[in-house]
Amino acid sequence: MLSIRDLTVAFGGLKALDGVSLSIAAGEITGLIGPNGSGKSTLVNTVSGQLPVRGGRVHLEREDVTGRRPDLIVRSGLARTYQIPRVPPALTVEEVLSVPLLYAGRERHRLEGLDNAAAIAAFCGLGPLFRRRCGDLSVTDLRRLEIARALACAPKLLLLDEAMAGLSHEDSVDVMALIRDVHARGISIVIIEHLMRVITTLCHRVVVLNNGRLLAEGAPAAVLADGAVREAYLGKGFAQ
Numbered sequence: 001m002l003s004i005r006d007l008t009v010a011f012g013g014l015k016a017l018d019g020v021s022l023s024i025a026a027g028e029i030t031g032l033i034g035p036n037g038s039g040k041s042t043l044v045n046t047v048s049g050q051l052p053v054r055g056g057r058v059h060l061e062r063e064d065v066t067g068r069r070p071d072l073i074v075r076s077g078l079a080r081t082y083q084i085p086r087v088p089p090a091l092t093v094e095e096v097l098s099v100p101l102l103y104a105g106r107e108r109h110r111l112e113g114l115d116n117a118a119a120i121a122a123f124c125g126l127g128p129l130f131r132r133r134c135g136d137l138s139v140t141d142l143r144r145l146e147i148a149r150a151l152a153c154a155p156k157l158l159l160l161d162e163a164m165a166g167l168s169h170e171d172s173v174d175v176m177a178l179i180r181d182v183h184a185r186g187i188s189i190v191i192i193e194h195l196m197r198v199i200t201t202l203c204h205r206v207v208v209l210n211n212g213r214l215l216a217e218g219a220p221a222a223v224l225a226d227g228a229v230r231e232a233y234l235g236k237g238f239a240q
C-alpha cells in the first residue's frame with residue numbers, strides 16, 4: 001500500500017528522518033511508535049505532502065507521490081488525522097464533513113454507503129450530533145469527527161496521528177472500536193500511538209523509529225520485547 005525508500009527530511013541541520021525505508025501492507029493496521037522526537041509526525045507530515053523531502057521516494061500503491069501537493073495525495077487515496085483536531089467552532093458536523101466530500105467527490109465509489117455526510121457521521125457515532133456546532137462537541141466527539149473528516153476523503157490508506165490522545169480509558173476503547181470498523185471497510189491504517197495497549201490490541205505489525213531511523217519492525221509482541229526497543233524507550237540500564 002505504502003512504500004517509503006531512503007526517506008530523509010531535515011529541519012536546518014537536524015535530520016528528523018535519516019534514510020528511512022519501510023513498507024505498509026494493504027489491509028493491515030500498522031503501529032508507528034518511537035520515543036518523543038523520533039520522527040513519527042515528521043514521517044506522517046512528509047508522506048501526506050506537508051513537508052518537503054530532502055531525499056528518497058514515497059509510493060502509494062504503485063504511484064510515485066514524492067513531493068506531490070497534499071490535496072493531490074488525498075485524491076490518490078491517502079488521508080490523515082491530526083494530533084490536535086482543529087475545526088471551525090461555528091460550523092456544524094454536517095458542514096465540516098461536506099467540504100472534503102465535495103472535494104473527494106470523484107473518488108466516492110471507493111467507500112460504498114459512506115458517500116454522504118449523514119452516513120459518515122452515523123458510522124462514526126456522530127449521528128445525533130449531525131446538526132450541532134463543533135464548538136459544542138466533547139473531546140471524544142472531536143476525535144470521532146477527525147476520523148469522519150478523513151473518511152469523507154474516501155481513503156485507501158488512513159494515517160491516524162495519536163487518535164486516542166487525551167481520552168479516558170472508556171472513550172479510547174470506543175474510538176478503538178471505531179478504528180476496527182474503519183479497517184473492516186477495507187481501509188489500511190497506520191496508527192501513531194504512545195499507548196502500548198492500543199498497539200498490542202489493534203495492530204498486525206509495528207514499526208519503531210528512533211532518532212529519525214528505523215529501529216525495529218515486526219509483530220507487536222516480538223517488537224515490544226526487543227531489547228533495543230526497550231532501551232530506546234527506557235534508557236540504558238532500565239531495559240532488562
Ligand SMILES: Nc1ncnc2c1ncn2[C@@H]1O[C@H](COP(=O)(O)OP(=O)(O)OP(=O)(O)O)[C@@H](O)[C@H]1O
Pocket residue numbers: 011014016034035036037038039040041042043
Ligand atoms: N517544524 C520543525 N522545525 C524544527 N524541528 C522540528 C520541526 N518538527 C519536528 N522537528 C524536530 O524533528 C524531530 C522529530 O520530531 P517529530 O515531531 O517528528 O517526532 P515525534 O516522534 O512525532 O515526537 P512526539 O512523539 O513527541 O510527537 C525532533 O527533534 C523535533 O524537535
